[in-house]
Amino acid sequence: MTTPSNPSDKESSVTHDSTSEAGDDRALVSLEHREGSDNLPERFQDPGLPAHIHRAGDSDEAAARRYERQVAALFAISMFATVLFVVSYFAVGNDTVVSLPIIGRTMALHVSLGVTLGMSLLCIGLGAIHWAKTLMPDTEVVEERHELRSPDEAREGAVKILADGLEGSQLKRRPLIKYTLGGALGLFAIPLGLQLVGSLGPLPHTDLETTLWDSKLPGGKPRRLMRDPDGTAIRLSDVTLGSVFHVLPEGIDATPDPNNEKLKAAVILISLQENLIKSARERKWGVDGVVAYSKICTHVGCPVGLYEQTTHHLLCPCHQSTFDLTEDCKVIFGPAKRALPQLKISVDDEGYLVADHGFDQPVGPSFWERA
Amino acid sequence: MTTLNEDTSGRSADALRADDTTEAPTGNGGAIGGVANWVDERTGAAKGVRFLMKKVFPDHWSFMLGEIAMYSLIIVLITGTFLTFWFVPSMSESVYNGPYVPLRGITMSDAFKSTVDISLDVRGGLLIRQIHHWSALIFIVAIMLHMFRVFFTGAFRKPREINWIIGLVLSMLVLVEGFIGYSLPDDVLSGTGVRAAQGFMLSIPIVGSYIAYFLFGGGFPGTAIIPRFFTIHVLLLPAIIVGLFTAHIILVMVHKHTQYPGPGKTDKNVVGFPLMPVYTAKAGGFFFVVFGVTALIAGLVTIDPIWMYGPYEPTMITAGSQPDWFMGFADGALRLLPGFLEFTLLGHTWSFNVMLGAILLIPILWTLMGVYPFVESWVTGDKREHHVLDRPRNVPTRTGLGMAAIAFYAVLFGAAGNDIIAIKLHLSIDDITNTLRIMLVAAPVIVFWVTKRVCLSLQRKDRDLVLHGKETGRIVRTAEGRFFEAHEPLDEYERWRLVSFEAHRPIAAPAETDENGVRSKTASADRTRARLSQFFFNDRIEPVTPLELAAAHHDGQADEALAPLEAAALEDAHPGEFGGHLHGGAEEIEEHNAYAHQQGSDDDA
Ligand code: HEM
Ligand code: FES
Numbered sequence: 001m002t003t004p005s006n007p008s009d010k011e012s013s014v015t016h017d018s019t020s021e022a023g024d025d026r027a028l029v030s031l032e033h034r035e036g037s038d039n040l041p042e043r044f045q046d047p048g049l050p051a052h053i054h055r056a057g058d059s060d061e062a063a064a065r066r067y068e069r070q071v072a073a074l075f076a077i078s079m080f081a082t083v084l085f086v087v088s089y090f091a092v093g094n095d096t097v098v099s100l101p102i103i104g105r106t107m108a109l110h111v112s113l114g115v116t117l118g119m120s121l122l123c124i125g126l127g128a129i130h131w132a133k134t135l136m137p138d139t140e141v142v143e144e145r146h147e148l149r150s151p152d153e154a155r156e157g158a159v160k161i162l163a164d165g166l167e168g169s170q171l172k173r174r175p176l177i178k179y180t181l182g183g184a185l186g187l188f189a190i191p192l193g194l195q196l197v198g199s200l201g202p203l204p205h206t207d208l209e210t211t212l213w214d215s216k217l218p219g220g221k222p223r224r225l226m227r228d229p230d231g232t233a234i235r236l237s238d239v240t241l242g243s244v245f246h247v248l249p250e251g252i253d254a255t256p257d258p259n260n261e262k263l264k265a266a267v268i269l270i271s272l273q274e275n276l277i278k279s280a281r282e283r284k285w286g287v288d289g290v291v292a293y294s295k296i297c298t299h300v301g302c303p304v305g306l307y308e309q310t311t312h313h314l315l316c317p318c319h320q321s322t323f324d325l326t327e328d329c330k331v332i333f334g335p336a337k338r339a340l341p342q343l344k345i346s347v348d349d350e351g352y353l354v355a356d357h358g359f360d361q362p363v364g365p366s367f368w369e370r371a
Numbered sequence: 372m373t374t375l376n377e378d379t380s381g382r383s384a385d386a387l388r389a390d391d392t393t394e395a396p397t398g399n400g401g402a403i404g405g406v407a408n409w410v411d412e413r414t415g416a417a418k419g420v421r422f423l424m425k426k427v428f429p430d431h432w433s434f435m436l437g438e439i440a441m442y443s444l445i446i447v448l449i450t451g452t453f454l455t456f457w458f459v460p461s462m463s464e465s466v467y468n469g470p471y472v473p474l475r476g477i478t479m480s481d482a483f484k485s486t487v488d489i490s491l492d493v494r495g496g497l498l499i500r501q502i503h504h505w506s507a508l509i510f511i512v513a514i515m516l517h518m519f520r521v522f523f524t525g526a527f528r529k530p531r532e533i534n535w536i537i538g539l540v541l542s543m544l545v546l547v548e549g550f551i552g553y554s555l556p557d558d559v560l561s562g563t564g565v566r567a568a569q570g571f572m573l574s575i576p577i578v579g580s581y582i583a584y585f586l587f588g589g590g591f592p593g594t595a596i597i598p599r600f601f602t603i604h605v606l607l608l609p610a611i612i613v614g615l616f617t618a619h620i621i622l623v624m625v626h627k628h629t630q631y632p633g634p635g636k637t638d639k640n641v642v643g644f645p646l647m648p649v650y651t652a653k654a655g656g657f658f659f660v661v662f663g664v665t666a667l668i669a670g671l672v673t674i675d676p677i678w679m680y681g682p683y684e685p686t687m688i689t690a691g692s693q694p695d696w697f698m699g700f701a702d703g704a705l706r707l708l709p710g711f712l713e714f715t716l717l718g719h720t721w722s723f724n725v726m727l728g729a730i731l732l733i734p735i736l737w738t739l740m741g742v743y744p745f746v747e748s749w750v751t752g753d754k755r756e757h758h759v760l761d762r763p764r765n766v767p768t769r770t771g772l773g774m775a776a777i778a779f780y781a782v783l784f785g786a787a788g789n790d791i792i793a794i795k796l797h798l799s800i801d802d803i804t805n806t807l808r809i810m811l812v813a814a815p816v817i818v819f820w821v822t823k824r825v826c827l828s829l830q831r832k833d834r835d836l837v838l839h840g841k842e843t844g845r846i847v848r849t850a851e852g853r854f855f856e857a858h859e860p861l862d863e864y865e866r867w868r869l870v871s872f873e874a875h876r877p878i879a880a881p882a883e884t885d886e887n888g889v890r891s892k893t894a895s896a897d898r899t900r901a902r903l904s905q906f907f908f909n910d911r912i913e914p915v916t917p918l919e920l921a922a923a924h925h926d927g928q929a930d931e932a933l934a935p936l937e938a939a940a941l942e943d944a945h946p947g948e949f950g951g952h953l954h955g956g957a958e959e960i961e962e963h964n965a966y967a968h969q970q971g972s973d974d975d976a
Contacts, residue, residue: 040918043916044866046637047863094491095470103672109494109495110497111670114498115670119667122659122664123663125663127656129652129660132649138649140643142427144640148625200586201584201585201589203584204590257593262685263566263685266685300566300571301566301569302688303688305687318567318688320706320800320804333801333804335705337711337714337722365570365722367722368719370719
C-alpha cells in the first residue's frame with residue numbers, strides 16, 4: 001500500500017505521460033508540435049488524491065453520539081419488527097382479509113408477515129450502512145495493482161514441468177499408448193450419454209402425425225364430436241348460426257394419455273352462413289355451413305381460442321396468428337404459415353355430429369419430418 | 372514439541388514449558404482469539420484472511436448492481452430451499468378438496484395443488500413463494516443492469532474478458548432457470564408457455580422432434596416434464612450457476628475491482644475502502660436492505676397468483692397469453708417473424724419463422740456480446756490492462772452500439788405486447804406489427820446515431836468546461852462597456868476527471884504489398900480492421916491539453932497569437948491520413964475562439 005503522492009509540479013515537467021509510453025499504435029501519431037511550444041507538457045498530469053474532508057462525527061463527540069443513537073434505534077426497530085412477525089404468525093387467521101389503501105383487499109396474514117419481515121431485515125441493513133458511513137473510518141486507502149501476467153521465470157518453470165512430465169510419461173515415444181489412450185478417453189463418455197439419451201423418452205414414431213380422430217370407436221362406429229369439457233354429444237340442430245363449440249372426440253377419457261390426445265384432437269366447431277364460405281372443399285367437409293377445424297395453432301401449438309363473430313376470424317392469443325374461417329382457415333396475419341387443418345364431419349343416424357375420418361395432415365406446430 | 376535449539380539452549384527445561392503455554396494470543400484475543408488461534412494452527416488461514424480483509428473496494432453506486440444480483444441469488448437459494456419442503460413435483464392428478472372454494476372439485480396435478488397449498492394453506496408459505504419469485508425477477512433485472520454498467524464503462528477490457536464471458540453464460544442460464552421455475556406450478560399460463568417451448572423444439576431441423584420427445588418423455592404433456600424440470604431447476608442449473616458465480620467473484624478478487632477515473636486513480640492502483648470494517652458493514656448491510664425491500668415488495672404486491680389462473684388444461688387458454696417478462700423479447704421476436712420464413716425443401720419442413728426467434732435468437736445475441744471485447748481490442752490495437760473505467764461519453768461508438776442493442780431488445784420486448792398495444796390504442800394489430808418490424812431495423816440505427824452525437828456533445832461540453840471554467844452567474848461589465856458572465860476555472864482535481872481519458876485514433880492499414888511487391892497475407896484483415904477502426908474512431912473529441920488550456924487563457928488582446936496554435940491543433944486532430952474534413956478537436960478550437968474574449972476579460976476581472 002502506498003499513499004499517493006501529490007505532485008504540485010504538474011505544469012512544469014515536460015515528459016510523456018504513461019499513456020504515450022505504452023507503445024501502442026496511437027503513440028505513432030506524434031504530438032511534438034505541442035510539446036515544444038511554451039514548455040508545456042503534452043498532457044495534464046494526475047494531481048493525486050484530493051485532501052480528505054472530515055465528517056461531523058470524526059471530531060465532534062456529540063455528533064458521534066447522535067449517530068450512535070440513530071444506529072441503535074434502527075437495530076431496535078428491527079427487533080421490534082421481528083417480535084411482531086412472530087406475533088402475527090400465531091395470531092392472524094388464515095382467512096382474515098384486510099382492506100389496504102392502493103393494494104385493496106388482501107390476506108392479512110401474508111401482508112403482516114411480509115411487512116414485519118421486511119422491516120426487520122431492512123432496519124438491520126440501514127443501521128449497518130449508517131454506522132459505516134458516519135462512524136467507521138472513511139479515509140480511502142490505496143492498494144497497488146500488479147500486472148497479472150506471471151514473471152517469465154514462472155512461466156518457463158510451468159512449461160518445463162509440463163514438458164518434463166510429458167517426457168517422463170514417454171507418451172511421445174510410445175505411440176501405441178498414445179493412440180489407445182486417445183481412443184479410450186474419446187469413447188468413455190458414450191455409455192453414460194447413451195444411457196441418458198436412450199432412456200429419456202420414446203421415439204416420436206407417428207405420434208405427431210396422428211390424432212384420435214383417425215381411429216374409430218371400439219365398435220367400429222365413427223367418433224362423435226363431444227362438447228369440451230362436459231363430454232356430451234352435439235346434434236346438428238344444437239349448432240345455431242354463429243355459435244361456437246369447443247370439441248373433443250368421443251372416448252377420449254378412455255385413452256392411455258388423455259391430455260396428449262386432447263392436445264392433438266381439440267377442434268373448434270362453428271356454424272357459418274353457407275354462402276359466406278368461399279371454398280368448395282370447406283363447404284363439402286362441413287354440414288350446412290357447420291365446419292370443424294383443428295384448434296391447435298400451426299405456429300407453436302397454442303389453442304386457437306378466440307373467434308371474432310363479425311369478421312369470421314379465428315385468432316391465436318399466443319402470437320396473434322389470424323385464420324380466415326370463410327376460406328379454409330388460411331393464415332391472413334401473423335407468424336403461422338399453414339392453415340388450420342379441417343375435420344370432415346357428417347351427421348349420424350341419431351342426428352349427432354361425427355367425424356368421417358381424421359385430419360388429412362398433421363395438426364399443430366411444424367416439425368422436420370412433416371413433408 | 373519443540374526440541375532445544377540455539378535460541379532456547381540457554382533456558383532451563385522449566386522455562387521452556389512455561390514458554391509453551393504462552394502460545395495463545397495475549398491481550399485482545401479473548402474468546403474470538405482463542406477460536407481463531409485454534410483454527411489457524413490447523414489451517415494456516417490467518418494469512419488468507421489478512422489478505423482478504425485488507426482488500427480494497429472502490430465505492431460507486433453502479434458497483435452495487437452486481438451486488439444486488441449476488442444478494443438476490445442468495446435470497447433465491449434460501450427461499451427456494453424452503454419451497455422444496457412443500458412443493459410436490461408430480462403430474463399425478465387428483466381432485467382438489469382444499470380450503471379454496473373456487474377450485475373445489477377441479478382435477479389438477481399435484482404440482483399445481485401443492486402450489487395452491489403453499490399459497491393459501493401453509494402459514495407464511497405465500498410470503499416465501501412471493502419472495503422467491505420477486506427476488507428472481509430482481510436478480511434478472513440486476514444482472515441486466517450490471518451488464519450494462521460493465522459494457523458502457525468498458526470494464527470488460529483486458530484482463531476481464533473471461534469474467535465478461537462467465538457473466539454472459541450466467542445471464543443466459545438465469546433466463547432458462549427463470550423460465551423453468553415459472554413452469555413448475557403447472558398452471559394454465561405457464562403450461563401454455565411449456566407447450567410453446569415444445570413447439571420451439573419441434574422447429575429444430577433433423578433432431579427437433581427427438582429432443583422434444585426425449586425431454587418430455589413422449590408426447591406433450593406426458594407426466595415426466597414437471598419432475599424433470601424440477602431436477603433441472605433445483606439441482607442442475609443452481610449448481611452450475613453457483614459454480615460460475617464463485618468463479619466470477621474469485622476473478623473480481625484476483626483482478627481487483629475497477630474504478631472510475633478521478634484524481635489519484637490509475638491503472639496501477641485501486642482506491643477505496645478496505646473489506647474490514649467499512650466495506651463489510653456496507654455490503655453486509657446492503658444484503659439486508661435488498662432482502663428487506665424484497666420482503667416488503669413480496670408482502671405487498673401479488674405476483675403469479677396461480678390459484679386465480681387455474682390448473683393447466685391442454686385445450687384452455689386465456690387471452691393476452693404472455694410469458695414472464697424476461698422471456699418477452701423472444702416472444703416478441705416470434706410475433707414479428709413472418710410466416711413465409713417457413714417452407715418445405717427436400718421433403719422436410721424448415722420452420723425459420725419459429726427457429727429464428729425461439730432457438731437461434733439468444734445464442735446469436737449472446738455470441739455477439741461475447742466476441743465484442745475481442746473485436747474492440749482488435750480494432751483499437753490496445754493490448755494493455757485497463758483498470759480505470761471509461762466514462763461512456765468518452766467512447767461514443769461503443770456507447771452508441773450498446774444503446775442500439777438496447778433499442779433492438781426494447782422493440783422485441785414491445786412486440787411481445789403487440790396485442791395489448793393494439794387494444795389500448797385502438798389500432799389494428801397488423802399495422803402495429805408492421806410498424807414494429809420496421810422499427811426493429813430502424814430503431815437501432817437511429818439510436819446509435821443519436822447516442823453517438825449526444826456523447827460527442829457531452830464531450831464538447833466537458834472540453835468547454837475545462838477550457839473556460841464553470842459559469843458563476845456573476846455578470847461582469849468590462850471597461851469598454853461589454854457584459855459577460857464570469858467563469859471560474861476548474862480546480863486541478865475536477866479538471867483531471869475530464870481530461871484524463873484517451874481518445875483512440877483510427878488505425879491506418881499498413882501497405883498491402885511489401886517492398887518486393889508481395890501481397891501481405893493479412894492484407895484483407897488489415898483493411899477490414901482499418902475500416903472498422905475508422906467507424907469507431909473517426910469522429911472523436913480529444914481531451915484538452917495543457918497547451919490548449921494555455922491558449923484559452925490567453926486573453927483577447929493577443930488574438931493573432933492564437934492563429935498558429937489553432938493551426939497546430941487542427942493538424943493534430945486530423946493527421947494527413949484521413950482526408951481533412953473537420954470534426955472533433957477542430958470544432959472545439961473554433962468554439963474556444965468564440966469564447967476567447969470573455970475568458971480573457973474574466974482573468975482581468
Ligand atoms: C449471476 C449473475 C451475476 C452476479 C451475481 C454478478 C456479480 C458480480 C459482482 C458482485 C461483481 C463485483 C461488483 C460489480 O462490479 O458490480 C461483478 C463484477 C463483474 N461482472 Fe458480474 N455478476 C453477474 C452477472 C454478470 C454478467 C451477466 C456480466 C456480463 C456479461 C458480468 C460481468 C462482470 C464483469 C466484467 C465484472 C468485473 C467488473 C469490474 O471489476 O468493474 N457479470 N459481478
Ligand atoms: S402459437 Fe398461435 S400464433 Fe404462435
